[in-house]
Amino acid sequence: xTTPLRRRQVLGLGLAGLGTAVVGPVLWDRVQRSAAxxxxxxxxxxxxxxxxxxxxxxxxxxxxxxxxxxxELLTYNxxxxxxxxxxxxxxxxxxxxxxxxxxxTNLHFHGLxxxxxxxxxxxxxxxxxxxxxxxxxxxxxxxxxxxxxVHPHQHGLxxxxxxxxxxxxLVVRGDLDRIPEVAAAKETVLVLKDFASASGQxxxxxxxxxxxxxxxxxxVNGAINPGLAxxxxxxxxxxxxxxxxxxxYRLALEGHxxxxxxxxxxxxxxxxxxxxxxxxxxxxxxxxxxxxQTPGSYRLLNLPYQRSGHMGMAAAEDAPRTLAxxxxxxxxPPLPLPKALIPVPALPKPERTRRxxxxxAMGTGMGGMxxxxxxxxxxxxxxxxMGMGFVINGQAFxxxxxxxxxxxxxxEDWLIVNDDVMDHPFHLxxxxxxxxxRAGRPESQRRWKDTVLVKAGEExxxxxxxxxxxxxxxxxxxNLDHEDLGLMGVLQIE
Amino acid sequence: xNSTSFRGHSRxxxxxxxxxxxxAVVSGGGSLAARASAPALMPVTSYxxxxxxxxxxxxxxxxxxxxxxxxxxxxxxxxxxRRLGVPARLASCHTAEVAGFALEGHVPAADVKRxxxxxxxxxxxxxxxxxxxxxGMESAYxxxxxxxxxxxxxxxxxxFSQHAK
Ligand SMILES: [Cu+2]
Numbered sequence: 001x002t003t004p005l006r007r008r009q010v011l012g013l014g015l016a017g018l019g020t021a022v023v024g025p026v027l028w029d030r031v032q033r034s035a036a037x038x039x040x041x042x043x044x045x046x047x048x049x050x051x052x053x054x055x056x057x058x059x060x061x062x063x064x065x066x067x068x069x070x071x072e073l074l075t076y077n078x079x080x081x082x083x084x085x086x087x088x089x090x091x092x093x094x095x096x097x098x099x100x101x102x103x104x105t106n107l108h109f110h111g112l113x114x115x116x117x118x119x120x121x122x123x124x125x126x127x128x129x130x131x132x133x134x135x136x137x138x139x140x141x142x143x144x145x146x147x148x149x150v151h152p153h154q155h156g157l158x159x160x161x162x163x164x165x166x167x168x169x170l171v172v173r174g175d176l177d178r179i180p181e182v183a184a185a186k187e188t189v190l191v192l193k194d195f196a197s198a199s200g201q202x203x204x205x206x207x208x209x210x211x212x213x214x215x216x217x218x219x220v221n222g223a224i225n226p227g228l229a230x231x232x233x234x235x236x237x238x239x240x241x242x243x244x245x246x247x248x249y250r251l252a253l254e255g256h257x258x259x260x261x262x263x264x265x266x267x268x269x270x271x272x273x274x275x276x277x278x279x280x281x282x283x284x285x286x287x288x289x290x291x292x293q294t295p296g297s298y299r300l301l302n303l304p305y306q307r308s309g310h311m312g313m314a315a316a317e318d319a320p321r322t323l324a325x326x327x328x329x330x331x332x333p334p335l336p337l338p339k340a341l342i343p344v345p346a347l348p349k350p351e352r353t354r355r356x357x358x359x360x361a362m363g364t365g366m367g368g369m370x371x372x373x374x375x376x377x378x379x380x381x382x383x384x385x386m387g388m389g390f391v392i393n394g395q396a397f398x399x400x401x402x403x404x405x406x407x408x409x410x411x412e413d414w415l416i417v418n419d420d421v422m423d424h425p426f427h428l429x430x431x432x433x434x435x436x437x438r439a440g441r442p443e444s445q446r447r448w449k450d451t452v453l454v455k456a457g458e459e460x461x462x463x464x465x466x467x468x469x470x471x472x473x474x475x476x477x478x479n480l481d482h483e484d485l486g487l488m489g490v491l492q493i494e
Numbered sequence: 495x496n497s498t499s500f501r502g503h504s505r506x507x508x509x510x511x512x513x514x515x516x517x518a519v520v521s522g523g524g525s526l527a528a529r530a531s532a533p534a535l536m537p538v539t540s541y542x543x544x545x546x547x548x549x550x551x552x553x554x555x556x557x558x559x560x561x562x563x564x565x566x567x568x569x570x571x572x573x574x575x576r577r578l579g580v581p582a583r584l585a586s587c588h589t590a591e592v593a594g595f596a597l598e599g600h601v602p603a604a605d606v607k608r609x610x611x612x613x614x615x616x617x618x619x620x621x622x623x624x625x626x627x628x629x630g631m632e633s634a635y636x637x638x639x640x641x642x643x644x645x646x647x648x649x650x651x652x653x654f655s656q657h658a659k
């Protein structure tokens with residue numbers, strides 16, 4: 001069902017033993033040790049059978065090569081991105097995570113509506129090096145079909161681990177896949193991920209943790225400029241996941257509209273043709289492409305995007321870059337676009353509105369620094385404070401502090417305010433939300449979202465019903481460096 | 495709005511001075527003493543946006559190292575960056591001027607002093623981005639290595655100083 005990409009240039013993953021000859025002494029030591037343990041890359045796709053998904057992900061450092069030299073990449077089952085996980089609504093999911101990293105890790109089931117507790121989407125647990133954990137949960141029979149995202153959520157290490165290469169796309173099959181026009185389309189999951197160069201020099205050019213690290217190497221499913229095929233008259237369903245640490249993707253396909261059919265949490269009501277699609281870290285989108293142009297080759301482009309309110313900051317590229325190339329091959333009788341998809345009902349009236357202000361600042365929290373900043377001389381951190389970092393409503397993340405308590409079953413509006421000089425994609429775990437307005441302007445169509453871009457200086461109003469699952473979870477910036485630097489809060493649903 | 499309370503100090507002063515969109519704050523603990531101990535240092539004018547949470551930390555660092563700093567809040571720092579010819583790829587949050595040189599971002603005072611002593615043929619210095627551990631960016635979350643760059647009016651860029659973690 002999934003179209004394999006023709007790989008023009010593939011990262012040297014899972015090729016331990018075939019590596020390059022020039023390796024520095026420090027890296028050599030690490031490479032030797034990881035190569036000694038490295039296993040051949042596992043299957044590219046792991047799927048459920050007969051209502052049960054029995055899956056295993058092994059997080060490990062794997063010797064690989066990047067253009068410019070050898071590199072140690074972080075992989076699931078020897079792959080980056082990890083295997084595509086494919087399950088059905090209603091399935092029982094058992095997923096064993098084995099940690100072969102030298103640091104703790106864990107998993108977040110980004111976008112799934114499952115409990116935040118126990119063996120489900122519990123981001124407060126941690127799997128030590130050498131340890132393993134069996135995640136286990138059941139997806140509701142009416143769980144929306146969609147593209148979800150499995151990645152580490154170990155506070156303080158999330159960005160390192162995702163930027164290093166840990167991610168897997170998770171497809172849940174269900175309602176949307178049964179719409180005939182959608183089912184007739186050829187489907188390809190595209191995991192968009194940038195990598196640091198082998199030298200890592202870009203960090204010294206200022207794209208560090210405060211802005212969120214980006215790498216100069218753009219890959220799609222671990223390949224550089226892979227080919228995609230479409231028959232004349234056909235429909236291609238591109239399922240896009242931004243699995244990057246901080247990079248934004250402003251996508252456009254030469255000569256073609258991207259017809260949006262689903263956002264983070266599942267289908268929208270009516271297909272919506274777009275010239276461009278902006279995808280922040282953690283966001284997903286399903287688009288249909290119609291093979292209705294002159295047969296030839298067309299580039300899927302990443303257009304320049306400025307993710308800081310300040311000219312130039314955050315390394316905006318000044319020219320479009322090619323992510324993949326779509327080529328026409330063969331002809332089929334013309335396939336129509338779907339007319340309607342799946343209704344997105346309005347949520348109940350909110351019982352209350354809360355306000356969350358995101359900023360970078362000399363933060364309090366983690367010990368509660370509360371004193372006159374003027375007394376801090378050179379602007380340094382004082383006893384008990386975290387110093388420079390990111391805050392929500394003035395406080396840096398503290399796993400032992402509950403920031404927001406909501407009633408199970410209630411509906412709330414959250415006003416997410418970005419009082420900062422850079423963009424922050426805001427992500428809420430467990431319950432999907434709807435964006436009501438951006439910068440005071442109502443949204444044109446209701447969509448299920450779990451991550452929403454809040455641009456520098458902007459305010460976004462979201463509405464969410466806390467359904468089904470009590471427990472403790474989090475909301476945070478999905479620029480994962482920002483999350484690790486404090487931009488996260490604890491939500492108690494009770 | 496808890497998040498802005500720790501930045502309220504300078505905003506409050508801006509309002510008191512009542513100069514509208516552009517307000518200059520020439521004040522600050524320690525700056526008088528600093529001026530007395532280092533009378534030769536040129537005055538610095540720093541431009542920042544009201545919503546930036548780290549620029550005042552750099553101003554304090556400069557004052558603590560003997561510079562007199564005018565801290566100016568502007569609506570669009572980009573205008574200042576363009577006027578001073580800061581290359582886009584070297585951009586940071588605030589931009590400052592000293593003795594005709596541009597200073598972009600959290601450039602350490604020691605580098606500024608060396609610039610003023612040696613007077614190389616450059617338009618200014620830049621520390622792109624906002625590296626953790628640079629002046630005004632001190633953090634318990636860690637430190638990053640960084641390189642201060644020099645740039646010319648024609649956009650030539652070279653390394654001026656390297657700072658290890
Ligand atoms: Cu952020």
